[in-house]
Amino acid sequence: MTTAQLVEQIKKKQSFLCIGLDVDLNKIPEHLLKEEDPIFAFNKAIIDATHHLCVAYKPNTAFYEAYGLKGWQALEKTINYLNSEYPEIFTIADAKRGDIGNTSTMYAKAFFDDLAFDSVTVAPYMGKDSVEPFLAFENKHTIMLGLTSNKGAFDFQTKMVEGKELYKQVLETSKTWVNSENLMYVVGATKAEFLADIRKIIPESFLLVPGVGAQGGNLQDVCKYGMNDSVGLLINSSRGIIYASNGEDYAGEAAKKAQELQTEMAEILSA
Numbered sequence: 089m090t091t092a093q094l095v096e097q098i099k100k101k102q103s104f105l106c107i108g109l110d111v112d113l114n115k116i117p118e119h120l121l122k123e124e125d126p127i128f129a130f131n132k133a134i135i136d137a138t139h140h141l142c143v144a145y146k147p148n149t150a151f152y153e154a155y156g157l158k159g160w161q162a163l164e165k166t167i168n169y170l171n172s173e174y175p176e177i178f179t180i181a182d183a184k185r186g187d188i189g190n191t192s193t194m195y196a197k198a199f200f201d202d203l204a205f206d207s208v209t210v211a212p213y214m215g216k217d218s219v220e221p222f223l224a225f226e227n228k229h230t231i232m233l234g235l236t237s238n239k240g241a242f243d244f245q246t247k248m249v250e251g252k253e254l255y256k257q258v259l260e261t262s263k264t265w266v267n268s269e270n271l272m273y274v275v276g277a278t279k280a281e282f283l284a285d286i287r288k289i290i291p292e293s294f295l296l297v298p299g300v301g302a303q304g305g306n307l308q309d310v311c312k313y314g315m316n317d318s319v320g321l322l323i324n325s326s327r328g329i330i331y332a333s334n335g336e337d338y339a340g341e342a343a344k345k346a347q348e349l350q351t352e353m354a355e356i357l358s359a
């Protein structure tokens with residue numbers, strides 16, 4: 089999916105919501121455990137109930153890798169279901185990959201070619217040659233960690249390096265990489281006040297913003313400091329939506345939570 093197509097979807101749905109599919113078998117409704125593939129059954133019901141309220145889904149691969157082969161198969165079924173039933177949806181594999189160049193190429197092939205995700209998250213720590221292999225894929229997006237939502241973000245990311253915070257150095261340097269137009273960035277919703285400075289460095293780029301909901305990030309603040317002319321934001325909520333209920337009504341309750349965020353987003357877009 090191109091960035092222009094993503095923006096078109098945002099305008100059409102009046103939503104820049106990304107729903108995180110972080111499936112934990114200890115948290116899903118008990119009756120689903122009898123299904124042949126409980127993870128996929130859960131995802132399918134959540135997707136069917138919420139697809140009109142969001143523009144993106146983000147399975148975090150950790151929640152699938154933790155269940156071995158069955159988990160990986162559930163991830164494959166989920167992305168295939170999204171691509172066949174809801175091709176207008178932007179898909180994000182939250183895998184936080186990145187390695188020496190030839191290994192990064194194999195990671196990119198896994199998520200872009202084999203699983204056919206629109207995007208994958210990567211960590212910038214290993215530098216240019218670890219990220220550029222992802223950027224080489226046409227019409228695919230590489231979402232690089234910029235300033236993360238967790239407390240540990242202050243351990244390294246905000247440290248001063250040659251007179252500038254490390255996360256700013258990372259953002260600036262990444263703009264010089266080949267095919268940098270395929271970059272998007274992760275900025276935590278819990279760090280909304282940093283967004284004004286971030287926008288000075290990457291005014292046009294799309295930002296994936298996790299941390300609304302369970303982590304306490306504020307949607308209004310993120311939009312105030314982070315929104316650009318093309319909206320430029322994908323706001324993610326995972327637990328706050330998908331675990332709204334663990335009863336038979338789980339999908340409907342998840343839809344209600346998604347609807348609350350979509351309504352707030354529509355108001356912001358029309359202001």
Ligand SMILES: O=c1ccn([C@@H]2O[C@H](COP(=O)(O)O)[C@@H](O)[C@H]2O)c(=O)[nH]1
Nearest residue numbers: 148236237276298301302303325326327
């Ligand atoms: O800085 C980051 C980067 C990634 N995440 C991921 O986003 C979701 C958030 O889930 P919630 O349940 O809405 O808190 C999860 O997959 C994280 O691994 C992040 O939170 N912060």
